[in-house]
Amino acid sequence: MRRLRPGELDADQRALYEEIVSGPRGTGPRLFALTDDAGGLEGPFNAMLLRPALGHALQALGAAIRYRGALPDRCREIAILVVAAVWDSAFERHAHEAVGRAAGLADEELRALRAGDHAALAGERERLVADTARALADRGDLTGEEYARARDALGEDGVFELTTLVGYYATLALQLRVFRVAAPGEDGPAREDGPARGGGPA
Known part of the structure; x- marks a missing residue:
């Protein structure tokens, strides 16, 4: 575009x-x-x-x-970066790694999030947020056990906030992909000839 x-x-x-x-x-x-x-x-x-x-x-x-959610800044940025990793969204990664650093995420934690390694995160609650966001971004649902863990850690209102966050950033990742928006200094993803690939996140 x-x-x-x-x-x-x-x-x-x-x-x-x-x-x-x-x-x-x-x-x-x-x-x-x-x-x-x-x-x-x-x-x-x-x-x-x-x-x-x-x-x-x-x-x-x-x-x-x-700016008005209740998730701690680190948890919010972790969840956004999980969506960026699932969708392989270069702009989301570029923007929210910068925000994540300001929220206290270390470079090793950012590298781990890029690779989908949530075990490297500092706190149990942060690992749960990352795992829950990954399930939502990957599968669009939670099992009963996953929902119970998320509800117990975040409350039902926290689960609502997290699902809203994942849905919003997945929407942006979709639009960034379709309009071939690159991170600054990078080329956008190539548009393949032939029918579009099925499915959502890569």
């Missing part, structure tokens, strides 16, 4: 653009770039401009997950 520039946006697109760059993502610590040098939105945000009514709702959900 072509990067949309601020000067070519219509009124609805411009309102969404301002909401993104002036909201908590833009006014808090800048751990990854929201815009390129010409002001175009990075990552999944550029595609949100295609349908501003949906883009407003989608970016607001993401802001609620990141």
Whole structure:
């Protein structure tokens, strides 16, 4: 997808653009770039401009997950990076490894999350969050035993938050894949000839 520039946006697109760059993502610590040098939105945000009514709702959900959720910062970033690993989403990995470092994740923990090795995480609760997020991203469900463990550790409200988080970041990973959005400095994934591959996460 072509990067949309601020000067070519219509009124609805411009309102969404301002909401993104002036909201908590833009006014808090800048751990990854929201815009390129010409002001175009990075990552999944550029595609949100295609349908501003949906883009407003989608970016607001993401802001609620990141800034108004109850999961500890490390747990939240662990879960996001698990989704990035399942979907092999380079932009999500790039952005949220930076956020994860700021939340206290060590480089060895980030490498382990890339490889799907949750045993390297420091705490039992964090390992449970990673395992639960992996089950949700891989299978779209939890067994009775997995649900009970997650409920006992996080509460039912925590399970709701975690399922919302996984669903949101899986949606972004899907859009990043379809629109071939790369991490800064990388090429996007190639589009294969012939029928699309079945299934979701790689």
